[in-house]
Amino acid sequence: MIDFEYPLNERIRTLLRLEDLFARIGHFHRGDSPMDHHQVLQSIFELLEVASRADLKVDLVQELERQRQTLLAFRDNPDISPEALSGALYEIEQASSGLLSVPGKIGHYLRENDWLMGIRSRASMPGGACQFDLPSYHHWQARDPEARRRDLEGWLRPLMPIREGIAIVLRLLRASGxxxxxxxxxxxxxxxxxxxxxxxxxxxxxxxxxxxxxxxxxxxxxxxxxxxxxxxxxxxxxxxxxxxxxxxxxx
Known part of the structure:
Protein backbone atom coordinates (compact mmCIF):
# COMPACT_ATOMS: atom_id res chain seq x y z
CA MET A 1 0.00 0.00 0.00
CA ILE A 2 1.13 3.56 -0.75
CA ASP A 3 0.10 6.36 1.60
CA PHE A 4 -0.50 9.83 0.13
CA GLU A 5 -1.02 12.84 2.39
CA TYR A 6 -2.57 16.19 1.49
CA PRO A 7 -2.34 19.12 3.95
CA LEU A 8 -5.27 21.52 4.09
CA ASN A 9 -3.61 24.56 5.63
CA GLU A 10 -0.22 26.23 5.46
CA ARG A 11 0.80 25.24 8.99
CA ILE A 12 0.40 21.50 8.34
CA ARG A 13 2.07 21.91 4.95
CA THR A 14 5.10 23.44 6.68
CA LEU A 15 5.23 20.65 9.28
CA LEU A 16 5.14 17.97 6.56
CA ARG A 17 7.92 19.67 4.62
CA LEU A 18 10.07 19.87 7.75
CA GLU A 19 9.33 16.24 8.64
CA ASP A 20 10.52 15.21 5.18
CA LEU A 21 13.70 17.27 5.51
CA PHE A 22 14.51 15.81 8.94
CA ALA A 23 13.99 12.30 7.52
CA ARG A 24 16.38 13.11 4.67
CA ILE A 25 18.94 14.46 7.13
CA GLY A 26 18.67 11.29 9.22
CA HIS A 27 19.19 9.09 6.15
CA PHE A 28 22.26 10.85 4.76
CA HIS A 29 23.78 11.53 8.18
CA ARG A 30 24.37 7.79 8.55
CA GLY A 31 26.52 7.70 5.42
CA ASP A 32 30.27 8.22 5.31
CA SER A 33 30.86 9.76 1.89
CA PRO A 34 31.36 13.50 1.30
CA MET A 35 28.27 13.42 -0.93
CA ASP A 36 26.17 12.03 1.93
CA HIS A 37 27.22 14.86 4.20
CA HIS A 38 26.78 17.43 1.44
CA GLN A 39 23.16 16.30 1.23
CA VAL A 40 22.83 16.77 4.99
CA LEU A 41 24.01 20.36 4.68
CA GLN A 42 21.75 20.99 1.69
CA SER A 43 18.80 19.70 3.72
CA ILE A 44 19.75 21.90 6.70
CA PHE A 45 19.77 24.93 4.40
CA GLU A 46 16.35 23.98 3.03
CA LEU A 47 15.09 23.46 6.57
CA LEU A 48 16.20 26.98 7.52
CA GLU A 49 14.36 28.35 4.49
CA VAL A 50 11.11 26.55 5.32
CA ALA A 51 11.25 27.28 9.07
CA SER A 52 11.87 30.97 8.51
CA ARG A 53 8.44 31.42 6.89
CA ALA A 54 6.44 30.94 10.09
CA ASP A 55 6.64 31.43 13.85
CA LEU A 56 7.15 27.70 14.08
CA LYS A 57 8.37 27.44 17.67
CA VAL A 58 5.40 29.34 19.10
CA ASP A 59 2.94 27.34 16.97
CA LEU A 60 4.39 24.03 18.14
CA VAL A 61 4.39 25.03 21.83
CA GLN A 62 0.78 26.21 21.60
CA GLU A 63 -0.36 23.05 19.82
CA LEU A 64 1.42 20.79 22.32
CA GLU A 65 -0.20 22.67 25.22
CA ARG A 66 -3.61 22.28 23.59
CA GLN A 67 -3.05 18.56 23.23
CA ARG A 68 -1.83 18.33 26.84
CA GLN A 69 -5.05 19.94 28.06
CA THR A 70 -7.09 17.57 25.89
CA LEU A 71 -5.30 14.54 27.34
CA LEU A 72 -5.71 15.80 30.90
CA ALA A 73 -9.47 15.66 30.41
CA PHE A 74 -9.14 11.85 30.02
CA ARG A 75 -7.33 11.40 33.34
CA ASP A 76 -10.42 9.99 35.12
CA ASN A 77 -11.67 7.96 32.15
CA PRO A 78 -11.66 4.24 33.11
CA ASP A 79 -11.29 3.26 29.44
CA ILE A 80 -7.93 5.03 29.16
CA SER A 81 -4.76 3.35 30.39
CA PRO A 82 -3.21 5.54 33.12
CA GLU A 83 0.26 4.38 32.09
CA ALA A 84 -0.31 5.27 28.42
CA LEU A 85 -1.80 8.63 29.36
CA SER A 86 1.07 9.47 31.70
CA GLY A 87 3.58 8.47 29.02
CA ALA A 88 1.92 10.69 26.42
CA LEU A 89 1.74 13.64 28.83
CA TYR A 90 5.40 13.21 29.78
CA GLU A 91 6.44 13.11 26.13
CA ILE A 92 4.50 16.30 25.37
CA GLU A 93 5.91 18.10 28.43
CA GLN A 94 9.48 17.11 27.49
CA ALA A 95 8.98 18.31 23.93
CA SER A 96 7.51 21.62 25.13
CA SER A 97 10.41 22.17 27.52
CA GLY A 98 12.87 21.45 24.73
CA LEU A 99 11.19 23.95 22.41
CA LEU A 100 11.08 26.65 25.09
CA SER A 101 14.81 26.14 25.67
CA VAL A 102 15.60 26.98 22.03
CA PRO A 103 16.87 30.58 22.12
CA GLY A 104 15.93 33.15 19.52
CA LYS A 105 14.84 32.43 15.97
CA ILE A 106 15.17 28.87 14.70
CA GLY A 107 18.68 28.29 13.34
CA HIS A 108 19.95 31.79 14.15
CA TYR A 109 23.32 30.31 15.21
CA LEU A 110 23.67 28.79 11.73
CA ARG A 111 22.91 32.09 10.03
CA GLU A 112 25.67 33.69 12.10
CA ASN A 113 28.23 31.15 10.78
CA ASP A 114 29.83 32.92 7.82
CA TRP A 115 31.47 29.71 6.58
CA LEU A 116 28.16 27.85 6.41
CA MET A 117 26.33 30.79 4.87
CA GLY A 118 29.02 31.02 2.21
CA ILE A 119 28.38 27.37 1.33
CA ARG A 120 24.63 27.99 1.38
CA SER A 121 24.97 30.88 -1.04
CA ARG A 122 27.10 28.93 -3.51
CA ALA A 123 25.16 25.66 -3.13
CA SER A 124 21.94 27.41 -4.16
CA MET A 125 23.47 27.85 -7.63
CA PRO A 126 23.52 24.91 -10.10
CA GLY A 127 26.90 23.24 -9.62
CA GLY A 128 27.97 26.08 -7.33
CA ALA A 129 29.56 23.90 -4.66
CA CYS A 130 32.45 22.69 -6.85
CA GLN A 131 35.86 22.57 -5.21
CA PHE A 132 37.20 25.55 -7.21
CA ASP A 133 34.30 27.68 -5.91
CA LEU A 134 34.61 26.55 -2.29
CA PRO A 135 38.15 25.29 -1.57
CA SER A 136 37.66 25.42 2.23
CA TYR A 137 34.50 23.30 1.87
CA HIS A 138 36.40 20.87 -0.35
CA HIS A 139 39.00 20.62 2.43
CA TRP A 140 36.25 19.90 4.99
CA GLN A 141 34.81 17.18 2.77
CA ALA A 142 38.23 15.51 2.68
CA ARG A 143 38.26 15.13 6.46
CA ASP A 144 37.63 11.84 8.23
CA PRO A 145 33.90 10.89 8.10
CA GLU A 146 33.61 10.85 11.88
CA ALA A 147 35.06 14.36 12.12
CA ARG A 148 32.53 15.61 9.56
CA ARG A 149 29.74 13.82 11.40
CA ARG A 150 30.70 15.50 14.69
CA ASP A 151 30.46 18.89 13.00
CA LEU A 152 27.07 18.01 11.54
CA GLU A 153 25.80 16.82 14.91
CA GLY A 154 26.89 20.08 16.51
CA TRP A 155 24.97 22.08 13.90
CA LEU A 156 21.92 19.84 14.17
CA ARG A 157 21.66 19.43 17.94
CA PRO A 158 19.83 22.72 18.63
CA LEU A 159 17.26 21.78 15.97
CA MET A 160 16.30 18.48 17.60
CA PRO A 161 13.56 19.95 19.85
CA ILE A 162 11.88 21.21 16.68
CA ARG A 163 12.02 17.73 15.19
CA GLU A 164 10.56 16.17 18.33
CA GLY A 165 7.74 18.70 18.52
CA ILE A 166 6.85 18.15 14.86
CA ALA A 167 6.90 14.38 15.31
CA ILE A 168 4.44 14.50 18.23
CA VAL A 169 2.01 16.93 16.56
CA LEU A 170 1.93 14.97 13.29
CA ARG A 171 1.58 11.64 15.10
CA LEU A 172 -1.42 12.94 17.06
CA LEU A 173 -2.90 14.44 13.90
CA ARG A 174 -2.58 11.21 11.92
CA ALA A 175 -4.08 9.23 14.81
CA SER A 176 -7.10 11.56 15.00
CA GLY A 177 -8.74 10.14 11.85
Missing part, protein backbone atom coordinates in the same frame (compact mmCIF):
# COMPACT_ATOMS: atom_id res chain seq x y z
CA UNK A 178 -10.55 6.86 11.25
CA UNK A 179 -9.66 5.02 8.01
CA UNK A 180 -12.65 4.12 5.81
CA UNK A 181 -12.72 2.18 2.55
CA UNK A 182 -14.08 4.16 -0.40
CA UNK A 183 -14.60 3.59 -4.14
CA UNK A 184 -13.59 6.06 -6.83
CA UNK A 185 -15.85 5.27 -9.77
CA UNK A 186 -13.91 5.48 -13.02
CA UNK A 187 -11.12 7.08 -11.05
CA UNK A 188 -13.20 9.91 -9.56
CA UNK A 189 -14.36 10.42 -5.96
CA UNK A 190 -16.14 13.35 -4.36
CA UNK A 191 -17.65 13.83 -0.92
CA UNK A 192 -19.38 16.85 0.60
CA UNK A 193 -17.89 17.88 3.93
CA UNK A 194 -20.53 20.35 5.06
CA UNK A 195 -18.03 22.72 6.63
CA UNK A 196 -16.46 19.97 8.76
CA UNK A 197 -12.99 21.16 9.85
CA UNK A 198 -10.04 19.09 8.71
CA UNK A 199 -6.30 19.59 8.49
CA UNK A 200 -5.00 16.54 6.66
CA UNK A 201 -6.35 14.03 4.16
CA UNK A 202 -4.71 10.62 3.83
CA UNK A 203 -5.33 8.36 0.84
CA UNK A 204 -3.95 4.83 0.87
CA UNK A 205 -4.03 2.80 -2.35
CA UNK A 206 -2.62 -0.57 -3.38
CA UNK A 207 0.58 -0.34 -5.40
CA UNK A 208 -0.70 -2.93 -7.89
CA UNK A 209 -3.46 -0.53 -9.02
CA UNK A 210 -0.93 1.81 -10.66
CA UNK A 211 -2.96 4.84 -9.59
CA UNK A 212 -1.81 8.05 -7.88
CA UNK A 213 -4.35 10.49 -6.42
CA UNK A 214 -4.66 14.16 -7.25
CA UNK A 215 -6.40 15.72 -4.25
CA UNK A 216 -8.17 19.04 -3.86
CA UNK A 217 -10.29 20.07 -0.90
CA UNK A 218 -11.82 22.87 1.10
CA UNK A 219 -14.17 22.86 4.09
CA UNK A 220 -17.13 22.02 1.85
CA UNK A 221 -15.95 19.37 -0.61
CA UNK A 222 -13.17 16.83 -1.11
CA UNK A 223 -12.20 15.69 -4.61
CA UNK A 224 -9.88 12.80 -5.41
CA UNK A 225 -8.94 12.01 -9.00
CA UNK A 226 -6.75 9.00 -9.71
CA UNK A 227 -4.14 9.30 -12.44
CA UNK A 228 -1.81 6.73 -13.96
CA UNK A 229 1.83 7.56 -13.09
CA UNK A 230 3.63 8.00 -16.41
CA UNK A 231 7.32 8.83 -15.83
CA UNK A 232 7.91 8.90 -19.61
CA UNK A 233 4.81 10.83 -20.63
CA UNK A 234 1.63 12.65 -19.69
CA UNK A 235 -0.41 11.11 -16.81
CA UNK A 236 -3.89 9.91 -17.77
CA UNK A 237 -6.99 9.60 -15.62
CA UNK A 238 -7.73 6.06 -14.49
CA UNK A 239 -10.85 4.72 -16.19
CA UNK A 240 -11.42 1.74 -13.89
CA UNK A 241 -12.96 1.86 -10.41
CA UNK A 242 -10.34 2.36 -7.69
CA UNK A 243 -10.80 1.09 -4.15
CA UNK A 244 -8.85 3.11 -1.60
CA UNK A 245 -8.64 3.93 2.09
CA UNK A 246 -9.53 7.49 3.10
CA UNK A 247 -8.68 9.13 6.42
CA UNK A 248 -9.71 12.67 7.32
CA UNK A 249 -7.64 14.07 10.20
CA UNK A 250 -8.19 17.06 12.45
CA UNK A 251 -6.80 17.98 15.88
Missing amino acids: RPEMQLAQRGMYQVMLGGRPMQLVRVCVAHRLNAAPEISANKYVLNVRFMTPEPAGRPRQVTDDVEFELTVCNL
